[in-house]
Amino acid sequence: MLKQIEGSAAVAEAVSLCRPQVICAYPISPQTHIVEGLGKLVSAGQLAPCEFINVESEFAAMSVAIGASAAGARAYTATASQGLLFMAEAVFNAAGLGLPIVMTVANRSIGAPINIWNDHTDALSQRDCGWIQLFAEDNQEALDLHIQAFRLAEELSLPVMVCMDGFILTHAYERVDMPTQEQVDAYLPPYEPRQVLDPAAPVSIGAMVGPEAFMEVRFLAHAKQRQALELIPAWASEFKRIFGRASGGLTHGYHLDDAETVVVALGSVLGTIKDTVDEMRERGAKIGVLGITCFRPWPGAAVREALDGAKRVIVLEKSLAVGLGGIVSNNVSAAYHGAPDDVYTVIAGLGGRAITRASLARAFEAAIAGQLEPVTFLDLDHSLVDRVMAREREHRRSGPIAEGILRDLGVVASRIG
Amino acid sequence: MSHQPIRFYQTGTFTVGNRLLPAEERSVQAKARRTNSLNSGHRACQGCGEALGARYAIDAAMDATDCQLIAANATGCLEVFSTPYPETSWQIPWIHSLFGNAAAVATGIAAAMRVKGRSDVRVVAQGGDGGTTDIGFGCLSGMFERNDDVLYICYDNEAYMNTGVQRSSATPPAARTNTTLPVGEALGNRFGQGKNVPAIAMAHEIPYVATATVAELHDLEAKVRRAMQFRGARYIHILVPCPLGWGHGSAETIRMARLARETGLFPVFEAEHGEVTSVSKIRRQLPVQEYLRPQTRFAHLFRPPGHPEVIARLQQLADRNIRRFGLLDGTEAAP
Numbered sequence: 005m006l007k008q009i010e011g012s013a014a015v016a017e018a019v020s021l022c023r024p025q026v027i028c029a030y031p032i033s034p035q036t037h038i039v040e041g042l043g044k045l046v047s048a049g050q051l052a053p054c055e056f057i058n059v060e061s062e063f064a065a066m067s068v069a070i071g072a073s074a075a076g077a078r079a080y081t082a083t084a085s086q087g088l089l090f091m092a093e094a095v096f097n098a099a100g101l102g103l104p105i106v107m108t109v110a111n112r113s114i115g116a117p118i119n120i121w122n123d124h125t126d127a128l129s130q131r132d133c134g135w136i137q138l139f140a141e142d143n144q145e146a147l148d149l150h151i152q153a154f155r156l157a158e159e160l161s162l163p164v165m166v167c168m169d170g171f172i173l174t175h176a177y178e179r180v181d182m183p184t185q186e187q188v189d190a191y192l193p194p195y196e197p198r199q200v201l202d203p204a205a206p207v208s209i210g211a212m213v214g215p216e217a218f219m220e221v222r223f224l225a226h227a228k229q230r231q232a233l234e235l236i237p238a239w240a241s242e243f244k245r246i247f248g249r250a251s252g253g254l255t256h257g258y259h260l261d262d263a264e265t266v267v268v269a270l271g272s273v274l275g276t277i278k279d280t281v282d283e284m285r286e287r288g289a290k291i292g293v294l295g296i297t298c299f300r301p302w303p304g305a306a307v308r309e310a311l312d313g314a315k316r317v318i319v320l321e322k323s324l325a326v327g328l329g330g331i332v333s334n335n336v337s338a339a340y341h342g343a344p345d346d347v348y349t350v351i352a353g354l355g356g357r358a359i360t361r362a363s364l365a366r367a368f369e370a371a372i373a374g375q376l377e378p379v380t381f382l383d384l385d386h387s388l389v390d391r392v393m394a395r396e397r398e399h400r401r402s403g404p405i406a407e408g409i410l411r412d413l414g415v416v417a418s419r420i421g
Numbered sequence: 422m423s424h425q426p427i428r429f430y431q432t433g434t435f436t437v438g439n440r441l442l443p444a445e446e447r448s449v450q451a452k453a454r455r456t457n458s459l460n461s462g463h464r465a466c467q468g469c470g471e472a473l474g475a476r477y478a479i480d481a482a483m484d485a486t487d488c489q490l491i492a493a494n495a496t497g498c499l500e501v502f503s504t505p506y507p508e509t510s511w512q513i514p515w516i517h518s519l520f521g522n523a524a525a526v527a528t529g530i531a532a533a534m535r536v537k538g539r540s541d542v543r544v545v546a547q548g549g550d551g552g553t554t555d556i557g558f559g560c561l562s563g564m565f566e567r568n569d570d571v572l573y574i575c576y577d578n579e580a581y582m583n584t585g586v587q588r589s590s591a592t593p594p595a596a597r598t599n600t601t602l603p604v605g606e607a608l609g610n611r612f613g614q615g616k617n618v619p620a621i622a623m624a625h626e627i628p629y630v631a632t633a634t635v636a637e638l639h640d641l642e643a644k645v646r647r648a649m650q651f652r653g654a655r656y657i658h659i660l661v662p663c664p665l666g667w668g669h670g671s672a673e674t675i676r677m678a679r680l681a682r683e684t685g686l687f688p689v690f691e692a693e694h695g696e697v698t699s700v701s702k703i704r705r706q707l708p709v710q711e712y713l714r715p716q717t718r719f720a721h722l723f724r725p726p727g728h729p730e731v732i733a734r735l736q737q738l739a740d741r742n743i744r745r746f747g748l749l750d751g752t753e754a755a756p
Contacts, residue, residue, distance in 0.1 A: 025536045026529060055532040059525065060563030067522035067560060071493060071529020074516050077536055079529070097518050201491045201514035201530060203542060210494075210517035211504035 005182050011143040011173040014180045015082075015108060015166075016041025018147040020051050021188040022106075022154045024080040025195075026072035028057045028065040032087040033120045034170035035110040039082055062087035066094035066105075073103040074209055076200040078154065081105070084170055085112035088126045092133070095163075099134025099225065101210055102198070104157035104164070106150065107135075111271065111322075112170040113355040117406035121356020122170040123322040124270060128299075128331045134225050136164040136232055137300040138252070139270040143168075143178040145297075148251035151183070152239055154192050159235065160228050161198045167299075169272040171356070183247055191246050229301035236298055254303035256295040257310050259285065263292030265372055266314040268307075268336050269321065270296045273352070273359055277320065280364040291368060296332070307339040316346045318371050320364070320382075322353040329379040345378070352382035388412055448638050449484045450476075456483040456512060458490075463510040464502040468671025470661030470678065471499050471576040473635045475547065478574050478659065481645035483513065486543045491534075493527040495548025495557055496520035498583040499576060521556035523548045524564040527571040535570070543649060544570065550577040550591035554618045561618075565625035568653040572645075575618065575656070578663035586666040590616040593686070594738070595731050596718045598666070603721035608731055619692075622656040626695035629655040633689060635662070636679035640701060644691065660687045668717025680712040685739035688746045697754060700746045709736045 007014070016038050019027075027046065029039035046056035055072075059065045062083050069079040083091060088109055098105050109127045113119045127137060136156060140146035146168040153164040168174060199209055213221055233254065240253040258278055260266065267277050274295045281291050294310045296303070311317055317340055319333035328334065330349035337347045348371050353359045363383050370376040391412050396402045449455055458479040465472035483490050494500045494517045503510040504517065518526045527546035534542045546564075548557055553575040564571055580598045581587040587600040594612040597603050601610040622630045628651040633641040641659065648655040662677040664670065669677050681687035682701065686709060689701035710732060713719040722728045747754040 026532045028529070053536045053538075055536050057528065057532060057567070059528075060566070061559055063522065064525040064528075064560050064563050067518060067525030068529035068532065070518050070522070071516070071526035071531075072533045073529070074526075075491065075530040075533035077529075077533035093519055094522060101518070201516055203489045203491065203514055206512060206514040208504055208509035208511050208515045208517075211506050211509055212501055212517075213506040217506060 005184070006179060007182050008177060008179050010037060010175060010177050011146060011168065012037030012110075012175065013041050014143050014147045014182070015150055015168070016045065017182060018150045019080055019106075019108075020045050021183065021185055022080075022151060022192055023078065024051070024054060025077035026055045026057065026069065026079045028059050028068040028072075028079070028081045030059050030062050030065045030083070030087065032062070032084050034112060034122075034174045035082045035084045035087070035108065037174060038108055038110065062091040063094055066091040066098060066107075069105045069107075070094060070098050070101065070103055073098070073105050073197075074101065074199070074201050076195070076197045076202070078158075078195045079103075079105045080107070082108035082110065084110040085114055085120075085126045088130060089114060092130065095130055095135065096133045098163045100221075102161045104154075104161055104195070106153045106157055107163065107165050108150070109165050109167045110170040110174045111167050119355040120170075122172050123354045123356070124167070125323050125354075127165065127167045128323045130165070131300055131331070134162070134229075135300065136160075136162055136229065136298070138164065138166050138298055139296065140166065140168040140173060141256070141272060141274045141295055141297070143173055143176065144180045144249075145251055146173055147180055147182070148243065148247070148249075149297075151188055151191060152243055152252045155239055156232065156235065158195050160232055162228055162232070167271065172272045181249065187246055191243065233301050233303055233305075252297060254298045254306045255310060256297060257292065258295070259292035260294065260310055261292075262290050263313075264290040264315045265368065266292050266294050266311055266317050267368065268294045268296065268317060268319045268332065270299060270332060271322070273320065273322065276359055276361060277364060280361045280368065283361070284365060284368060289368075289372065291372075299332075302335055302339075304339040307336060308341060311336075311340050311342075314342065316348065316371055317342070318348045318350055318368060318376075320350045320352055324351050324354060348376050349379045350376075350382050351379065357383065449481045449642050450638060452484075455480050456488060458483050458511065458513050459503060460510045460512055462508070464505060465498070466665055466671070468664040468674045469498075469502075470635050470663060470674045471549065471578055472502070473674065474576050474641070474659045474661040475499055477635065477638055477641050478547075478645050478657070479513065479545065481642040482543070482545055482572065482649060485646045485649035487541075489542045490514075491530050491542060491544050492516070493518070493523045493530060493544070493546045495523035495546075495552030496583075497549040497552050499547065499549065501583055520552050522560050523552060523557055524571065524573055525560040527573070528564050528567070528569040531570045543572070545572045545574060547574040547576065549582070550575060550579060551581045551589045553577075554590045554616050562621075562625070565622060565627050565654045565656070568627060570652050570654075572648050572655040572657065575658045576661045577658055578661050578666060580663075580666050582663050582666045591618075593735075595722060595735060597721060598718070608728060609718070609721060612734060619656065619658045623692045623695045625654070627654040627656065628652070628694060630692040631656075631690070632658045632660070632687070634660040634678035634682055634687065636675045636682065637689070637701070640689070647691070666718065668720070669715050673715060677712070677715070680707065683707050684709045684712045685743040685748050686712060686735070688742045688748060690746055697746065700748060700754070702750050703743070703748045706743075706749060709739050
């Protein structure tokens, strides 16, 4: 059924169609509307049987999900930003225990300085935690990926994180095609756990493993994720068969056939990139786009194939490996046939900085002309940075960086573009 | 209701003659059908109070729930010594997740049971004092506040023993640990405000709070049984001496636990919905020296020239407990 609703409401409804049994909620912007939506459905009795638990922290949210999942219940939670970091120990633990929890991450920056706006620092900080990480391009895909996530998680007995851009998707009203309960039931069978806490057949879950077998346990986690590389496209096809639309999978290509320049990105910024690429193609540029839907497991072979024939690759990412450059670009470089010098990293949109078509076109054209720095910060205000550095050279007690920058700017939070 | 007084058949000792009791009054541990929930063969130290406490408590909980029990365990000695891969001593469904989240994991299990309509299956969470009073405190308080249907059992050996005896918020003043060494002017752990987690649990007004020691098996089992008669959040705090960390003989574990109670340093009581409902009276009051002296963690207090002023402060703590809970026969709790 077609609906014009907020992204968070769409995800809440999609999750409810997956018949979750235990939902743990701790509020953090911009995730709040998702758990509010689910809480309302549970209170209204539209999701019975389901337990909605208002916990005291994100660490508790993931811990409650761990207990519920280990006891055989389909468990769901959602978080963002600092919340994801606060639960990080339990995030690793859920993966290590092999519990098929599904979690939405409404992507948001990490402080300090505190900032509630969108980038991918939160999810990418957890890239090696053992969770499958899927990134939605728009609200329809966010909705669809949640349905696929439960299937994937339970089949592999691995947790799955569905990442959607905070505010840009969570708070955007878009048209979505909401599936029916029958469709979801046909796609997602009831949860049959591989391991379960059951007095009729007692098992010990989470026992200590020493050097004699720890490597093997970790290898199995890796092998399962590699297995997911086969299963994710298969289930995307199955999804298309039942729901009648293509969604999910490992990567999405756009005008890749003749592309000499390929822009790689994750999430909602792909829309702006595609518009920019359309305009550049009209002007004759042979440029295409590779959207990464599945970031973990890393679809190296699919990326390599998609980039085959490209003369240069521009990785546009909303994350920063401080002291290195790009996180996504580092992964892309390892998959790319060509010379490492032909991979450009463009760091963009940190802390919600708007990514405009004009800025993108300038960066892409500079890359084609061979004039783009290997690591570029899109629309960085160099004069602002220079003033902070000058102040630090002049005064030992140069003060808090954030406060100094805001004073230099002369305005507070009035300009995000 | 505390299981006091117990009849003593061997005059002059404090040994309970289980064999001489009628069958229905015998301890769960004395029953042929005890479940051995924490089975033999684990790697606890000789004389481990925590192993003893866990065995008594979980077997009693199994007895009270007709074996429909699931346990969540915090990281710590109990977790490490009971489940070295590929072995496990647990004969019950058991999960270990993290150090600080046992209460929340148990909440999740209880929620799963509710959603599956398995109200017969009960949930316990357990951890040491570090996992309870320090790192797991947030999750514990959250579980209490929501009144989740979980019995949380804290096995308190008064320090981080698993990591090699470091101070926790349950470490008593003046005690030597490896992070409160009595060197220079320092006399072991400093006198702080303390962190009385049973009292904090009572402040949440949860249905049931109790303290117990491994010295009184009948009392401990009765409290677990009582706890299982309630729905909602329950808390039992069990004092479990640690020969390694306290520095007493491994055959002295039960005597140490008894001395902690008989000196008044560890008050044994029950509370329902935030109100104390019973206390275990001190049978024969002893000065705190009797408890402190056999433990090397307090040895620095007795070396010449001695520190009577520190011992006097510890005696004040015991006296305050005695007054507050009315621990002596014929006395009432202080208003």
